[in-house]
Amino acid sequence: MQAPIVTIRALHEHVDQEVTIQGWCYAKTGKGKLVFLQVRDGTGVCQAVVFRGNVAEEDFDIAKAVTQESSLIVRGIVKADPRAPGIPGGYEIDVRGLEALGISDPYPIQPKEHGVEFLMQNRHLWLRSSRQWAVMRVRATIVRSIRDWLDNHGFLNVDTPIITPAAAEGTTTLFEIDYHGEPAYLAQTGQLYNEANIFAFGKVYCFGPTFRAEKSKTRRHLQEFWMVEPEIAFCDLDQLMEIEEQFVSYIVQRCLTECAPELKVLERDTTALQRVIAPFPRIHYDDAVEMINAAAARGELVPGYPDPVPAIEWGDDFGSPHETYIAAQFDKPVFVHHYPTQVKAFYMEPEANRPEVCRSVDLLAPEGYGEITGGSERMSDASKLLAAIERHHLPLEPYQWYVDLRRYGSVVHSGFGLGVERTVAWICGLDHVRETIAFPRMLTTMRP
Ligand code: 4AD
Ligand code: MG
Numbered sequence: 001m002q003a004p005i006v007t008i009r010a011l012h013e014h015v016d017q018e019v020t021i022q023g024w025c026y027a028k029t030g031k032g033k034l035v036f037l038q039v040r041d042g043t044g045v046c047q048a049v050v051f052r053g054n055v056a057e058e059d060f061d062i063a064k065a066v067t068q069e070s071s072l073i074v075r076g077i078v079k080a081d082p083r084a085p086g087i088p089g090g091y092e093i094d095v096r097g098l099e100a101l102g103i104s105d106p107y108p109i110q111p112k113e114h115g116v117e118f119l120m121q122n123r124h125l126w127l128r129s130s131r132q133w134a135v136m137r138v139r140a141t142i143v144r145s146i147r148d149w150l151d152n153h154g155f156l157n158v159d160t161p162i163i164t165p166a167a168a169e170g171t172t173t174l175f176e177i178d179y180h181g182e183p184a185y186l187a188q189t190g191q192l193y194n195e196a197n198i199f200a201f202g203k204v205y206c207f208g209p210t211f212r213a214e215k216s217k218t219r220r221h222l223q224e225f226w227m228v229e230p231e232i233a234f235c236d237l238d239q240l241m242e243i244e245e246q247f248v249s250y251i252v253q254r255c256l257t258e259c260a261p262e263l264k265v266l267e268r269d270t271t272a273l274q275r276v277i278a279p280f281p282r283i284h285y286d287d288a289v290e291m292i293n294a295a296a297a298r299g300e301l302v303p304g305y306p307d308p309v310p311a312i313e314w315g316d317d318f319g320s321p322h323e324t325y326i327a328a329q330f331d332k333p334v335f336v337h338h339y340p341t342q343v344k345a346f347y348m349e350p351e352a353n354r355p356e357v358c359r360s361v362d363l364l365a366p367e368g369y370g371e372i373t374g375g376s377e378r379m380s381d382a383s384k385l386l387a388a389i390e391r392h393h394l395p396l397e398p399y400q401w402y403v404d405l406r407r408y409g410s411v412v413h414s415g416f417g418l419g420v421e422r423t424v425a426w427i428c429g430l431d432h433v434r435e436t437i438a439f440p441r442m443l444t445t446m447r448p
Contacts, residue, residue, distance in 0.1 A: 003075050008044035011091040014078045018096065021046070024128070025070045025104075027111065035063040038086070039074055039093075044261070045130065046086040048074045048093040059098040069104035069128070087130065088261040116434075123439060124448045134262035135435055138255055139424045145254040146228050146418070149247055150205050155230055158197045160190030160206040166398035168192050169345055173212040175223075186211035191415060192347075192402050194231035195378060198413055199405060205230040217443050219432045220320070220370055222421055224441040231415030237359045237377045240414040241335050244363055244373055245278035248333060248418070252276040255427050268429040272366050275331055282335040285357065288326050289314050295325060303328045304368050315356075317343040320370055327364040333372070337361040346392040347385070348376040361416070369426035375416025382406035 003018040011019070023041030030036050033052035038045055050063040066072065076093035084092040109125055119126045126132055151157070167174055169188040177184050190206035197204040207228040214221040232243065252273050256263070263270060283291075289312055296311035302321040309325045312318070317339070318326070327334055338357040341350050348358040359377035364370060379385045382403050389399055424436035434440045439448065 008039070008041045008046045008086070009088070010043075011046060011078050011093075012080075015080045015091070016077065018075065018077050019093075020073060020075045021048075021093065022073050023071070025066050025068055025072055026130075027068060028066060030063075035060070035066075037063065037066065037072070037074070037095075039072060040128070040130075040133075042133075044087045046089075046092055047084055048076060048095050048098075050095040050098060054094065054096055055098060059095075062098050062100050063095075065103065066100055067104045067106070068110075069107045071101040071104075073099040073101065087134075087265055120434065120440075120445065121447070127438060130265050132435065134259075134265040135424065135428050135430065136438060137262045138259045138266075138428050139420065139436060141255050141258050142251055142420060142423055142427065143226075145251045146207065146247075146420075149250045150228075150230060153203075155203045155205045156197075156201045158194070158201060158204045158206060159208060160187065160193035160197075162187045162208065162211075166192075167394070168347075169212070171394075173214055175211045175213050188212050189227065189417060190229055191231065191417065192399075194229055194415060195402070195413065196405055198231050198233040199409065202234075203230070203232045214443065218320070220422060220425075222433055222437065222440055222442060223446075225433075225437070226420040227417045228420065229415060229417040231413065233411050233413045235377075235414045236412050237337065237361060237414060240375055240377065240416060241280075241282060241337070241361055242278075244335075244361075244375065244416055245280045245333075248280075248363065248373070249276055249278045251423065252427060263428070266428050266430075268427075272331070273427065276333060280332050280335055280363070281330045282337060283326075285336055285338045285340065286314070288318075288322075288336050291329065292318075292322050292325060300325075315340045315342060320368075323364050323370045324368040327366050327368070327370075330366070333366060334364050335361050336364060344376070346388045346394065347378050349379050350384075359414075363416075365422070365426045367426070367429075369422060372422045372426060373416045373418045375414065377412065377414045380406060380410045380412055382410070 003020045006014055006019045021041055023039045026038040026040045026045055028037050035050040037048040039048050052060045074095055075097035076095040079092050079094050082090055084090055163184050164187050165184055175186040187210055189210055194204055194206055209224055210227045211224050292309055292312050295309040299308045302309050302325045305321055310321055339360045341356055341358040344358050344360050348360050351357045361375055362371045363373040365372045385403050385406055421433040421436040425433050
């Protein structure tokens with residue numbers, strides 16, 4: 001076979017030329033002298049039409065013998081046809097030669113409805129299905145746009161350790177490991193180290209897996225998830241929100257431009273995503289509580305939930321129905337700022353004249369996707385920070401270096417973390433984060 005090897009995504013560049021594609025049989029139909037193979041190659045899916053009169057007799061036999069998921073090398077002429085099925089579609093291969101490398105055993109995943117539990121047990125195979133394929137490609141685009149935006153806006157990527165001696169986001173979700181006889185924990189965040197790094201580099205980000213032993217099973221929580229965490233020196237809460245809205249708008253708009261075929265596979269209605277352009281609305285926690293309680297008093301329903309909006313006490317953290325209700329009042333993602341100090345992490349700067357609230361901000365995504373970023377202005381005074389560490393009953397020794405940062409040229413600084421899986425779920429329109437990462441780690445399963 002001499003025709004050049006090309007990808008299905010690039011077929012449009014080779015119309016009426018003879019090419020070779022390497023892939024797997026996704027589905028097959030046919031009758032008499034024709035076999036229609038749906039071939040996928042990782043970049044897309046296209047139809048390969050095998051007409052008995054156009055190929056050697058052995059090749060036609062191969063076409064007839066091919067089973068779903070058999071690996072193939074297909075040579076043929078690219079035809080443009082707007083009706084041709086596939087992803088992105090519009091091109092098909094008029095086959096001239098066919099080779100089967102591995103004939104697949106009967107494949108357990110059929111084009112019928114399977115239960116999620118079965119699909120999750122077969123995650124190593126399920127990833128080949130077009131919806132899962134589309135999600136992973138959107139995820140990769142999100143990751144690429146995260147890095148591009150930060151790299152192009154003066155942020156230096158400085159990665160932070162995964163093995164850490166101390167908690168940073170509460171002591172109840174730590175995964176403990178044995179560090180040569182000393183207890184250590186898998187990182188819940190890289191933030192504290194980011195804070196050291198800004199004093200060397202000004203604007204930094206870390207981007208990696210983070211670990212939380214979340215005891216509850218929800219649609220939004222994984223045990224292992226990826227978080228990008230930008231941290232900025234000389235930056236207050238308002239400036240932080242400006243950075244976040246530019247950053248998130250860029251990610252969403254870039255997915256809309258680059259992932260149109262994938263979003264189509266996912267049947268994502270992109271109307272709400274098109275509106276995700278900075279600036280975003282900002283509301284104070286106090287006002288959010290008032291909106292929630294007014295809706296609760298009216299018996300208003302939470303979109304997508306069977307129950308009315310639950311009332312909330314000032315000082316409590318929001319539950320998912322609260323976040324969904326608040327987000328539904330706006331047509332873009334919404335910032336909720338100044339949460340009660342008591343529900344947030346120890347390092348957040350309290351408001352100067354009102355220490356019961358802190359200079360924190362969460363970004364709530366529309367359509368019920370909840371919190372996708374969490375961030376704050378950090379405490380920049382050593383003695384205040386020491387008092388907070390004590391108040392949270394944290395051991396001082398592993399945080400000594402962190403307090404130290406406030407002794408050598410302390411500045412106002414802020415940062416946030418964006419959860420990749422929740423962002424993928426939102427942009428793809430998925431109702432559970434388990435499909436947003438290739439091999440999810442959940443409360444009850446870590447296989448395959
Ligand atoms: O709000 P969180 O806990 O913030 C932090 O970890 C800060 N240290 C970030 C910072 O300021 N540098 O987490 C940030 C984001 C959440 O908004 C959410 O998107 C995601 O991380 N997240 C999770 N995603 C999946 N599964 C979990 N268990 C998650 N916990 C948080
Ligand atoms: Mg949070």
